[in-house]
Amino acid sequence: MTTLPMATQAPEAEPCALCGFRYTPGGESCREHGCPISFGTCATRHCPNCGYTMPDDQKSPTLRFIRKLFGRSEPKSVGSVADMPSGGTGVIGRLQGDPELQARLTAQGLAPGVAVHLVQRKPTYVIEVGETTIALEQRVAAAIVLHRPDTDQ
Amino acid sequence: MTAASTPVSPLEIDPPAPAPSKALRRVVLLGNPNVGKSALFNALTGLRATVSNYPGTTVELARGRLAGTDTEVIDSPGLNSILPLSEDERVAWELVCEVRDAGDAVVVQVADAKNLRRALLLTLQLGQIEVPSVLVLNMSDEAEARGITIDRKGLEDALGIPVRTTVATRGLGIEAVSAALAEARKPTNHLPLPEDVAGPALELLASGQVPSSAKMTLLARYHEALLAQAGSLVSRFATAGEPPGRALSRQLGRLAVHPVWGWPVLAATLYACYEIVGVFGAGTLVDLLETGFFGGFLSPLATALFAHVPWEPVRDMFVGEYGLITMGLSYGLAIVLPIVATFFIVFSILEDSGYLPRLAVMSDRVFKVMGLNGKAVLPMVLGLGCDTMATLTTRILPTRKERLLTTLLLALGVPCSAQLGVILAMLAIVPAPAAAVWLLAVVGVMVVVGWLGARLLPGERSDFVIELPPMRLPILSNVLSKTVARVEWYLKEALPLFLVGTLILFVLDRLRLLEGIIRAGRPLVTGILGLPAEASSAFLIGFLRRDFAATRLFDMSRSGAMDTVQLVVAMVTITLFIPCIANVFVIAKEHGWKTAGAMAAFIFPLAFAVGGLVRVLMLTFGIGV
Numbered sequence: 001m002t003t004l005p006m007a008t009q010a011p012e013a014e015p016c017a018l019c020g021f022r023y024t025p026g027g028e029s030c031r032e033h034g035c036p037i038s039f040g041t042c043a044t045r046h047c048p049n050c051g052y053t054m055p056d057d058q059k060s061p062t063l064r065f066i067r068k069l070f071g072r073s074e075p076k077s078v079g080s081v082a083d084m085p086s087g088g089t090g091v092i093g094r095l096q097g098d099p100e101l102q103a104r105l106t107a108q109g110l111a112p113g114v115a116v117h118l119v120q121r122k123p124t125y126v127i128e129v130g131e132t133t134i135a136l137e138q139r140v141a142a143a144i145v146l147h148r149p150d151t152d153q
Numbered sequence: 154m155t156a157a158s159t160p161v162s163p164l165e166i167d168p169p170a171p172a173p174s175k176a177l178r179r180v181v182l183l184g185n186p187n188v189g190k191s192a193l194f195n196a197l198t199g200l201r202a203t204v205s206n207y208p209g210t211t212v213e214l215a216r217g218r219l220a221g222t223d224t225e226v227i228d229s230p231g232l233n234s235i236l237p238l239s240e241d242e243r244v245a246w247e248l249v250c251e252v253r254d255a256g257d258a259v260v261v262q263v264a265d266a267k268n269l270r271r272a273l274l275l276t277l278q279l280g281q282i283e284v285p286s287v288l289v290l291n292m293s294d295e296a297e298a299r300g301i302t303i304d305r306k307g308l309e310d311a312l313g314i315p316v317r318t319t320v321a322t323r324g325l326g327i328e329a330v331s332a333a334l335a336e337a338r339k340p341t342n343h344l345p346l347p348e349d350v351a352g353p354a355l356e357l358l359a360s361g362q363v364p365s366s367a368k369m370t371l372l373a374r375y376h377e378a379l380l381a382q383a384g385s386l387v388s389r390f391a392t393a394g395e396p397p398g399r400a401l402s403r404q405l406g407r408l409a410v411h412p413v414w415g416w417p418v419l420a421a422t423l424y425a426c427y428e429i430v431g432v433f434g435a436g437t438l439v440d441l442l443e444t445g446f447f448g449g450f451l452s453p454l455a456t457a458l459f460a461h462v463p464w465e466p467v468r469d470m471f472v473g474e475y476g477l478i479t480m481g482l483s484y485g486l487a488i489v490l491p492i493v494a495t496f497f498i499v500f501s502i503l504e505d506s507g508y509l510p511r512l513a514v515m516s517d518r519v520f521k522v523m524g525l526n527g528k529a530v531l532p533m534v535l536g537l538g539c540d541t542m543a544t545l546t547t548r549i550l551p552t553r554k555e556r557l558l559t560t561l562l563l564a565l566g567v568p569c570s571a572q573l574g575v576i577l578a579m580l581a582i583v584p585a586p587a588a589a590v591w592l593l594a595v596v597g598v599m600v601v602v603g604w605l606g607a608r609l610l611p612g613e614r615s616d617f618v619i620e621l622p623p624m625r626l627p628i629l630s631n632v633l634s635k636t637v638a639r640v641e642w643y644l645k646e647a648l649p650l651f652l653v654g655t656l657i658l659f660v661l662d663r664l665r666l667l668e669g670i671i672r673a674g675r676p677l678v679t680g681i682l683g684l685p686a687e688a689s690s691a692f693l694i695g696f697l698r699r700d701f702a703a704t705r706l707f708d709m710s711r712s713g714a715m716d717t718v719q720l721v722v723a724m725v726t727i728t729l730f731i732p733c734i735a736n737v738f739v740i741a742k743e744h745g746w747k748t749a750g751a752m753a754a755f756i757f758p759l760a761f762a763v764g765g766l767v768r769v770l771m772l773t774f775g776i777g778v
Contacts, residue, residue: 099369100238101616106376107233108620109271113384122412124514124527124617131268131397135410135514137526137617 021049081127082141084118091115093147101143108132110144177224177257177334181248184263185271186231187507187622189291191215191631192321193263194228197331214244219331233271234376235278236354237363241548246361253284259337260286261330266296266303266318269391273383274376276312280340282358286314287337289330293318301394308390313341322628343386346378406624409511419515422508426499427577434495435574436581443487452479466663475662481655484704485648492574493647494640496538501635505627509534510619517617523600524607525550526617529559536567539643540732543567544739554612557748560740561606564731565756566599571647572700572732575707576724582710583717587777594725594767598759646735647698654697658690681765682726684719685709691727698733717777718768726764731756 015022043060044053057063084090092114095102109132110116118141119126119133125141127134180197182190198217215228229245237243252258260279264272269290279286290296290303309316315333319326345351354375357364364372397403408414455478459468472479503509509531517527528550536543540563547556547563568576580588607614661667667690674689682688688706695702706723709715715723731737731753741749771777 095373098616099366099373101618102373103238103364103369103376104233104618106373106380107238107274109268109274109380111377111380114380119407120410120412123410123415124517126410126514126621130270131265132271133406133621133623135510135527135617135619135621137517140616140618 016047016049016052017054018052019047019050021047023048080142080146081116081118081125081144082138084146086118086120089115089117090146093145095143096145097139097143101140105140105144108134110134112147116144116146176222177219177259178255179225179227179252179258180219180334181252181258181260182226182228182263183245183249183260184231184275185233185265185268186620188231188263188265188268188272189321190228190231190263192628193261193289193291193319193327193330194226195628195630196319196321196324196327198226224334233274234372235275235282236357236372236375237361238369238372239363239551243361243363249279249282249284250361253282258285259334260284261289261334262286263289263291263321266290266293267299267301267394269303270380270383270387273386274379276314276340277343277379277382278358280312280342281355283339283342285337286340287330287333288312288314288316288340289326290316290318291321293326294320294323296394299394299397300392302392304390308386311341311386311390314338343382346375346382350374350378402624406507406511406621409508409624410514410621415511415515419512422503422512426503429499430492430495430570430574431577434492435578438491438495439488439574439578442491443483447483447487452483455479469663470656470659473659475655475659477652477655477659480658481652482648484655484701485644485651488575488704488707489571489647489651489700490640490644493538493570493643494636496570496573497636497639497643498632500535500538501632501639502627503534504635505625505631507622507624510621513617513619514621519600521614522607523562523603524558524610524614525555525603526614528615528617528619529555532559532563533567536563536569537573538570538639539646540564540567540569541646541736541739542639542642544736544743547743551615552612554610555614557610557744558603558606560744561752561755562599562603564736564740564752565602565729565759566595568595568728569700569732572703572728575700575703576728579703579707579710579720579724583720584777587717587721587771590721590767590771590776591724591728594763595728598729598763602759647700647733650698650733650735651701654694654701657697658694677761681761681768682719682722683768684723685714687714688723691723692730695727695730696734699727699730700733702727702730718771721771721777722764722768725767726760729756729760729763 043056043063045056046053055063057067081090092110092112094112095105095110109129114129117128119128124135124137127136127141127144182194184190194215194217197219199220213230217226217228218224219226227248229248232242232245235246235249237246249260252260262272262275262279264276272288276286276288288308290305293303296303303318305316305318315336315338317326317329317333319330321327346354350371353368353371357368357372409418411418452472456472459472462468469476471477474480503512512534513527513530515527516530520526520529523529531549532543532546535546543563544560547559550556550559576591580591658667661670670693671686671689674692675686678684678689678692679686687709691702691705691709694705703724706715706720706727710720710723737749737753740752
């Protein structure tokens with residue numbers, strides 16, 4: 001009897017994409033279902049309820065790389081303008097980074113509490129703040145931190 | 154269209170203001186970028202403007218007279234804060250302080266009525282410096298169309314200064330502005346700001362010093378505090394309108410930086426520029442002036458006139474092979490002038506349309522390879538007009554590394570309009586692959602040198618941030634007046650050098666030294682580059698002005714003295730030369746003689762080396778043979 005060399009910390013239970021059954025991946029024994037693939041290297045997970053197979057991002061660097069290539073993975077937490085999806089809108093929380101940059105951006109009307117709309121991310125970021133349209137590069141966009149109602153006052 | 158004859162704005166019926174009690178000496182127009190300052194300037198002055206640089210800077214200031222008076226009107230460059238963040242931005246602060254101290258001068262702050270919050274940041278600063286001001290809400294028709302209403306009287310009371318509404322491009326409300334000048338007041342100082350911010354900020358305002366890095370943070374907080382006050386004023390006296398709609402200019406502006414559609418827009422723009430400058434300017438106009446005016450009229454006339462001069466050297470000096478008229482003036486006026494003029498027309502149109510900052514967005518990636526960012530495209534494009542002028546505008550780049558690199562690349566690879574025109578004309582007579590060799594060689598050298606420079610030069614590149622103004626239809630009068638000013642500058646710069654260059658050749662020829670130089674240059678010119686020995690004379694004057702040299706080579710090739718390979722090699726070599734002696738002086742002025750000398754010592758050998766390499770490659774691969 002071998003112990004499963006799987007994730008030591010159990011990931012949170014997620015619903016199965018097919019039947020909606022909540023289960024913790026890694027907990028079930030795939031071999032019981034007759035799967036011949038080695039446990040350690042297999043990057044899929046099976047729903048114990050319906051047997052539906054899902055790719056497991058956590059275990060496959062290749063999969064994460066491919067997802068990154070196609071830009072499908074939406075960032076989970078929106079921290080700064082650099083993390084916003086194209087077409088998204090947010091409210092500026094604060095500016096960070098180079099003081100001179102902060103002084104310039106505030107003079108252009110970018111201040112806490114102001115709504116910012118991200119038009120595009122390529123070839124450079126383009127944001128709209130009120131009537132003002134500004135093009136900026138990624139590292140500047142990352143300096144504009146968005147207001148998050150759950151953490152900020 | 155003159156502003157003086159325009160009736161009172163239908164937007165605002167003001168009571169007729171009393172005539173100014175004492176004559177104003179000066180009016181300074183001030184405001185955020187792209188709020189219509191120049192349009193208001195034109196409307197106020199009736200277009201009688203002169204463009205000059207602010208003393209000691211490259212900042213262009215338009216000066217004119219208020220229609221029907223002696224009052225001087227100055228149009229200052231757009232700004233976002235009166236506090237300068239770099240040395241070149243001190244101009245506005247100095248102008249404002251001059252107005253405050255003068256007693257008989259006022260500031261007219263021009264605002265975009267749709268973007269009141271940003272404008273009020275400046276108004277509040279004017280209040281803190283205590284400068285007599287008038288606030289003009291321009292583009293009020295656009296604001297109205299969007300449903301933005303502004304309580305003008307309420308705003309006047311809150312700010313303590315006259316507030317007027319205008320549509321400057323249509324000349325509406327201009328008289329009300331002129332009338333309000335006499336009522337200019339110091340805007341109400343809306344302090345208190347946060348304690349820790351107010352004191353140091355006011356100190357900065359009083360000194361006008363560019364803040365140290367530590368104080369920049371403070372400045373950011375200061376701007377934030379002003380914006381908060383501006384925001385509350387806006388919410389009290391203006392209603393929020395509709396968000397900007399899908400207007401054509403907005404769509405066009407987005408298209409021009411679109412990840413996909415931006416490229417066809419760029420290609421179409423470049424093609425249009427080529428058609429106007431390359432085909433019309435360098436082709437049609439040059440033909441007309443050179444063969445028509447000079448060849449058919451002026452040169453024969455001058456020759457006929459000088460035929461009566463008994464002294465042969467004098468005759469030759471003006472109308473001989475290296476004659477001041479037949480060579481110097483005809484190169485300068487017939488070949489260079491039409492090309493430079495058409496280029497600056499196109500450049501001014503691009504500038505006024507709002508496309509140039511979008512070009513910076515599209516080219517940001519390429520410039521990052523060269524250790525720069527998209528902002529460097531502005532001096533580069535201007536360099537296609539005149540490299541010397543462009544070298545001065547590298548000051549818009551924030552770090553020394555960027556200024557040095559851009560200066561080097563301008564001197565090395567960006568052909569100025571005069572030379573570009575000659576090159577285009579020459580490339581038109583060689584097969585397409587040979588023309589492609591020229592382009593590849595020049596662009597390749599620039600990218601490689603930029604890439605190496607980015608790694609070898611100490612320092613950092615700055616962050617890429619650029620405001621994208623709305624796309625607008627350029628105003629013809631504005632385009633023309635700017636073109637005239639720039640062409641004038643160029644001629645003052647270039648023509649004397651053309652004449653001096655011609656004179657040097659003439660003297661050397663007279664003293665039988667030219668033959669010696671041509672013989673001395675033979676190993677280099679014939680040995681390495683494989684060109685006819687006479688091309689030496691072209692390279693010799695190429696040290697003075699490379700477009701002059703290109704013109705000389707063009708002349709030689711038209712008489713069949715060079716084959717395709719020779720032509721391309723000559724073009725590549727001369728393109729990589731330093732543009733002109735004036736450029737060397739400007740580089741020395743900006744960066745010191747050591748840097749200028751180092752650049753020259755790097756560029757000239759490189760030009761010949763690359764020329765030789767191109768020749769070997771073309772012969773090896775049989776391109777253009």
